[in-house]
Amino acid sequence: MRLDKYLKVSRIVKRRTVANELCDAKHVCVNGKTARASYEVKQGDIIQIQFGEKLTEYEVLEISEYATRESAANMFRQLK
Numbered sequence: 223m224r225l226d227k228y229l230k231v232s233r234i235v236k237r238r239t240v241a242n243e244l245c246d247a248k249h250v251c252v253n254g255k256t257a258r259a260s261y262e263v264k265q266g267d268i269i270q271i272q273f274g275e276k277l278t279e280y281e282v283l284e285i286s287e288y289a290t291r292e293s294a295a296n297m298f299r300q301l302k
Contacts (some may be wrong), residue, residue, distance in 0.1 A: 223285050223287070224259060224260055224261070224262065224263070225241070225250065225252065225257055225258070225261040225262075225263050225269075226241040226242045226245060226259035226260075227241075228263045228282070228297075229241040229244075229250075229269075229271075231287070231288065231289050231294065231297070232289065232294050232297040232298050233289070233291070233294040233295075234269075234271070234280060234298065235271075242259045244271060245257060245258055245259040245261075246259070249271060249272040249273075250270070250271050250272075251269070251270040252269050252270075253267055253268055254268075254270075257269075263282055263285060264282065264285075265282055265283065265285065267281070268280070268281055268282075268301070269281075269282065277302060278300065278302055279301040279302035280299065280301060281298060281299045281301055282297070282298055283296065283297060283299055284296065284297050
C-alpha cells in the first residue's frame with residue numbers, strides 16, 4: 223500500500239492530500255530515510271512525521287485497504 227494511502231486509512235493523517243503534501247515537503251521518513259508518497263509500506267516499518275516542532279513516530283503493525291475507527295487503531299503503534 224502507498225504511504226499516503228496508509229497514513230489516511232490508519233487515520234494518522236485526516237486526508238490523503240495532506241499526507242501527500244507532507245511527503246512532498248519531506249516531513250515524512252520511513253526507517254530513517256525521507257520517503258515519497260508512493261513508498262510501499264511494509265509491516266515493521268517505522269514512520270516518522272514532523273508536524274511543525276512536533277516529531278511523531280509510528281510502527282506499522284498491519285496493512286489493510288479499509289479500516290473502521292476501531293480497527294484503524296490496531297494498524298499502528300505510536301512510539302513517540
